[in-house]
Structures are given as C-alpha cells and as structure tokens.
Amino acid sequence: MMTRRDLFRIGGKMLVLASVGATLEEITGAAPASEAYKMADHWWGMLIDIDKCIGCGNCVRACSKENNVPNGYFRTWVERYEVPEEGQPKVESPDGAMNGFPLPAPANVKSFFVPKLCNHCADSPCVQVCPVGATFLSPDGVVLVDQTYCLGCRYCVQACPYGCRFLNPETNTADKCTLCYHRITQGLTTACCENCPTGARQLVDFKNPKDPIHEFLRHNKVQVLKPYMATEPKVKYHDLDGAVR
Amino acid sequence: MRRFLQDWAHLLLPAGVLIAGLGVFLVIRAAVVPKSFGEYGHYRGAALEMIRQKPVSYAGQDMCVMCHDDQAKVKAAGKHATVHCEACHGPLAKHAEDPAANVPKLPDVAVLCKRCHEQDPAKPSWFPQVVTAEHSGGMKCTECHQPHSPHIATEADAGSGRGK
Numbered sequence: 001m002m003t004r005r006d007l008f009r010i011g012g013k014m015l016v017l018a019s020v021g022a023t024l025e026e027i028t029g030a031a032p033a034s035e036a037y038k039m040a041d042h043w044w045g046m047l048i049d050i051d052k053c054i055g056c057g058n059c060v061r062a063c064s065k066e067n068n069v070p071n072g073y074f075r076t077w078v079e080r081y082e083v084p085e086e087g088q089p090k091v092e093s094p095d096g097a098m099n100g101f102p103l104p105a106p107a108n109v110k111s112f113f114v115p116k117l118c119n120h121c122a123d124s125p126c127v128q129v130c131p132v133g134a135t136f137l138s139p140d141g142v143v144l145v146d147q148t149y150c151l152g153c154r155y156c157v158q159a160c161p162y163g164c165r166f167l168n169p170e171t172n173t174a175d176k177c178t179l180c181y182h183r184i185t186q187g188l189t190t191a192c193c194e195n196c197p198t199g200a201r202q203l204v205d206f207k208n209p210k211d212p213i214h215e216f217l218r219h220n221k222v223q224v225l226k227p228y229m230a231t232e233p234k235v236k237y238h239d240l241d242g243a244v245r
Numbered sequence: 246m247r248r249f250l251q252d253w254a255h256l257l258l259p260a261g262v263l264i265a266g267l268g269v270f271l272v273i274r275a276a277v278v279p280k281s282f283g284e285y286g287h288y289r290g291a292a293l294e295m296i297r298q299k300p301v302s303y304a305g306q307d308m309c310v311m312c313h314d315d316q317a318k319v320k321a322a323g324k325h326a327t328v329h330c331e332a333c334h335g336p337l338a339k340h341a342e343d344p345a346a347n348v349p350k351l352p353d354v355a356v357l358c359k360r361c362h363e364q365d366p367a368k369p370s371w372f373p374q375v376v377t378a379e380h381s382g383g384m385k386c387t388e389c390h391q392p393h394s395p396h397i398a399t400e401a402d403a404g405s406g407r408g409k
C-alpha cells in the first residue's frame with residue numbers, strides 16, 4: 001500500500017530528476033547548431049529493392065556497430081520469406097541476419113529477402129502515443145527518440161505496427177533506427193546503405209530534386225509495408241511480394 | 246459595508262492559496278520544462294543537435310579513396326565496384342582519422358566471401374553464387390581471386406563483354 005508520504009517522496013525525487021534533466025540539456029544542448037545543414041531542405045526516406053538483396057546481413061552488422069545496438073536487439077534486420085503456392089509463408093531471421101543466412105532456402109519454393117527498419121512514417125502512431133514528447137518526427141522527416149526525456153513506458157513499442165522499436169536494456173529508454181541522423185545531416189549516407197554491396201538499400205531525400213529517387217519512381221512500381229495502417233511510411237519497397245507483412 | 250467585507254474576508258484565504266499555488270506551479274514549470282521544448286513541435290528541439298553529435302564509425306568510401314588510390318582504381322574497374330571498402334574491411338573511421346595509430350587487420354577471407362557468395366535460392370538469380378565448399382576445394386578464395394577485382398577470365402568471356 002502506498003502512503004501519501006511515499007507519494008510525496010517519489011514525486012519529489014521525480015521533480016529533482018526532471019530539473020537535473022533540464023539542466024543537463026542546457027549543458028549538452030549548448031553546442032552550436034552545425035553549419036550549413038538546413039532541416040527544411042530535406043525529407044528523408046529509403047528505397048529498398050528486393051530484387052537486389054542478397055541477404056548477406058552487412059546492413060545489420062553495420063547498423064549494430066555504428067549505433068552500438070545491444071546484442072540481440074535490432075534497429076534493422078533482414079527476413080527470409082519462403083512462400084509456397086498455397087498456405088502460410090515461412091519467415092526466418094536468424095539473429096536478425098547478423099551473419100547472413102548460413103543455411104540456404106529450399107530450392108522448390110519461392111524465396112527472397114526483405115530488409116526491415118523503421119519506416120519513418122509521416123503520420124506515425126508511435127509519436128502520437130508518447131505521453132511526454134520524447135519521440136517525434138523531426139522537421140526533415142526522421143522519427144527520433146530523445147533519450148534524455150524518454151520515461152521507458154513502452155507505449156511506442158506497442159504502438160509501432162512494424163515492430164521496429166525496443167526498450168534498450170542499457171539505457172532503459174525506447175530505441176530505434178535514427179536513419180543514422182548523425183551521418184545524413186553531415187553529408188554521409190546511413191551505415192546500412194554504405195555497407196550494402198548491391199545498392200539494395202538507398203537513402204533518399206524526397207525534397208532534393210536531383211535525387212535519383214524521382215526518376216526511379218517515374219519508371220517503377222513501389223509499395224510500402226501495411227499501407228492499410230495509413231501511417232504514410234517513407235521506406236518504399238520495389239518488387240515487394242504480396243505475402244510480406 | 247462592514248458586514249459585506251466580513252463575508253468576503255473568508256474568500257481571501259483560498260484566493261491567496263490559489264495564487265500562491267499558481268506561482269509555485271509556474272516556477273516549477275519554468276525549472277522543469279526544458280528551454281527548447283516546443284521549438285519545432287511537442288518535443289525538445291535540442292534533442293536533434295544531441296543526436297547529431299554521435300560519433301561516426303564508418304568513414305565512407307569517399308574517405309578511403311583519398312588515400313588508397315591504388316585499391317580504389319582496381320576495385321572501380323572490377324566486379325566489386327559496387328561493394329564499398331568498409332563492407333569488407335569493417336568500420337574504419339578511426340583509421341581514416343589517424344592511419345598510423347589504427348592500422349586495420351585484414352578481413353578474414355574464410356567468412357567474408359561466403360557470406361555474400363554462398364549459394365542460396367533466395368538470392369536473386371543475377372547474383373554470382375557458388376557452393377563454396379565444392380567450388381574452392383577447401384582453398385582460400387583469395388588464392389585464385391583478387392578481392393578488389395575478383396573476376397577470373399574464362400574462355401566464355403571472349404566476345405561476351407564480361408568485365409574484370
């Protein structure tokens with residue numbers, strides 16, 4: 001049974017913590033805004049070409065190393081689908097495909113790889129459910145988590161229709177793909193795209209008129225995952241099979 | 246008149262409490278809500294800058310090319326042109342910053358090539374694949390293939406226009 005005294009005690013601790021957080025932000029947030037990059041000029045997303053993915057897992061390893069993702073958790077992963085003509089597809093992702101797929105798929109059914117990551121939805125349920133404004137869509141179109149502000153309540157983990165979020169056991173805060181925000185805002189591509197050997201993953205900037213994505217979209221049919229969720233994903237898939245969920 | 250004041254007097258205390266409460270609320274709110282909250286939306290604007298400060302592990306191929314012209318040229322002309330340096334060599338941002346202090350280990354060929362080239366029906370059919378155990382006869386892939394330009398010319402190449 002919680003007494004009123006307990007309540008005040010906990011409340012007081014939270015107040016102190018919160019003001020420490022606020023002071024922290026004044027210290028850490030004091031760095032000058034990095035030069036040249038203008039958020040208003042970008043609208044980030046990704047193009048994934050299923051017909052180019054070889055399931056090597058380079059993206060998963062690269063993401064993990066670039067972002068210090070804890071073992072057993074994934075900001076991106078690769079699934080292998082085996083889709084029989086009738087019946088349920090079989091989906092595998094051994095250790096997120098961290099080491100690729102050591103065992104080959106059977107030769108007698110249709111099979112292919114599907115890389116997954118946060119879809120950086122323009123209208124995302126994860127952002128809507130956050131009670132404290134710790135997760136948000138940045139002005140340049142990236143769904144991010146403010147680690148210093150997140151309470152770890154997991155509402156967003158539940159809300160994501162794509163299973164792209166997890167609670168980081170080291171920080172006890174929600175964690176997810178940042179689209180390598182620290183890289184793309186200084187002119188580099190994401191770690192997964194940098195390490196994709198076939199160009200199956202490509203970072204795209206929908207606001208950049210020179211981005212090859214515009215030419216690609218004019219000539220190719222693309223799809224997003226779970227379009228019926230109306231979350232407006234910005235990760236587009238080329239050559240996606242109807243069996244993929 | 247006196248009577249009137251008397252009636253109102255007992256309201257002054259709750260009013261005072263309310264105003265004091267509001268004051269305390271505003272003071273706490275000012276202390277607790279971060280300055281940049283609401284700068285761009287319902288979140289801490291400074292979080293964006295904080296996330297941008299994270300260090301980079303993969304320098305990117307453009308970086309490697311500046312110093313390793315030889316390998317870069319060979320690779321660009323061969324079949325591994327689309328495979329970036331760090332896809333095989335691993336994250337080398339520290340090496341790119343200070344090459345002498347962080348000399349990289351060379352990749353372990355036994356696991357490296359397999360991961361991409363082991364036969365799997367799930368791989369797109371255009372991608373060159375081999376059953377590595379049979380194909381290599383247990384030899385290291387690099388005994389026969391140059392990692393930066395792996396194609397081995399065969400008779401079938403003559404006239405077929407296949408690259409290096």
